[in-house]
Amino acid sequence: MAPQLDRFVDVKQLSKRYKTFAALDHCDLSIKQGSIFGLLGPNGAGKTTLIRCLLGFVQPTSGHAHFDGLDCAKQSVQVRARVAYLPAEARLFRAMKGHTVLEFFSQIHPGGAIERSRRVADRLDLDLNRRVAYMSTGMRQKLAIACVLACRAPLVILDEPTANLDPNVRVEVLSLIREAQNNGSTVLFSSHILSEIEDVCGTAAIMQKGRVIQTLDIHAMRATHRVSAIPAHHARLALERDDLRDIRLVENSDTRFIVEIAGPLKDHLNWLATLPISDLRIEPTGLKSVYESCCEYS
Numbered sequence: 001m002a003p004q005l006d007r008f009v010d011v012k013q014l015s016k017r018y019k020t021f022a023a024l025d026h027c028d029l030s031i032k033q034g035s036i037f038g039l040l041g042p043n044g045a046g047k048t049t050l051i052r053c054l055l056g057f058v059q060p061t062s063g064h065a066h067f068d069g070l071d072c073a074k075q076s077v078q079v080r081a082r083v084a085y086l087p088a089e090a091r092l093f094r095a096m097k098g099h100t101v102l103e104f105f106s107q108i109h110p111g112g113a114i115e116r117s118r119r120v121a122d123r124l125d126l127d128l129n130r131r132v133a134y135m136s137t138g139m140r141q142k143l144a145i146a147c148v149l150a151c152r153a154p155l156v157i158l159d160e161p162t163a164n165l166d167p168n169v170r171v172e173v174l175s176l177i178r179e180a181q182n183n184g185s186t187v188l189f190s191s192h193i194l195s196e197i198e199d200v201c202g203t204a205a206i207m208q209k210g211r212v213i214q215t216l217d218i219h220a221m222r223a224t225h226r227v228s229a230i231p232a233h234h235a236r237l238a239l240e241r242d243d244l245r246d247i248r249l250v251e252n253s254d255t256r257f258i259v260e261i262a263g264p265l266k267d268h269l270n271w272l273a274t275l276p277i278s279d280l281r282i283e284p285t286g287l288k289s290v291y292e293s294c295c296e297y298s
Contacts, residue, residue, distance in 0.1 A: 029205055040190075049210075054072050105147040204216045234254045
């Protein structure tokens with residue numbers, strides 16, 4: 001199956017089974033070139049398996065994955081030459097000092113550069129004279145980030161990059177991710193920290209049980225508001241508007257009325273004022289509420 005040229009990363013019906021367990025189950029995903037794409041999901045959702053299939057470390061049971069026109073399963077060596085990858089648990093040479101680790105990784109990757117690696121390490125306030133064996137977990141994470149985010153690669157894959165980092169360093173890492181995008185890289189960013197995905201990504205996918213169950217436009221989500229209220233007399237409301245295209249009904253029960261409104265809220269305030277409701281609450285729809293709703297009902 002030929003990849004679609006407008007999709008930098010193109011995953012179609014990708015499955016990976018281990019006997020009776022499906023780590024991936026007919027997973028579909030597409031990522032545009034030059035974007036920062038977030039990958040969300042609970043533990044066991046299939047995020048890391050998907051990443052390993054993209055890199056050719058895991059061969060899928062069925063389906064296809066392409067990156068920049070390359071078949072990830074059949075052309076994995078070419079794929080990995082064009083990807084900078086930070087695994088969730090990076091393994092570094094314990095006997096080496098930090099600066100030697102940077103030199104090693106900057107030399108083995110086509111997009112590596114030792115000076116860029118040193119600048120990133122300096123921004124992360126990392127002591128490169130210490131041996132990896134004597135570094136804390138957070139220091140080793142910063143060293144791995146310096147190896148990866150200094151690399152100029154068409155695709156940068158980051159699996160939980162801010163784990164074990166303090167808040168100030170996390171802010172700096174997010175800044176480095178944006179700079180990677182500005183330098184021409186496409187970034188796939190997997191994280192459990194919803195606020196980071198919401199802050200840095202333009203698009204995000206939520207995975208559950210080996211599938212992508214929803215893809216979100218983060219910018220459009222920020223313009224969406226959730227309206228909740230109590231129906232008067234505890235009765236369901238009749239929704240008879242002809243122009244409900246921008247309104248998604250979330251709940252319409254005897255005790256709670258909830259809708260999500262996309263686009264300008266002011267266009268719908270007059271309509272809300274006519275409804276027999278009380279205890280009206282309006283708040284921006286955040287990624288947290290969307291994520292919890294998806295994982296609750298999937």
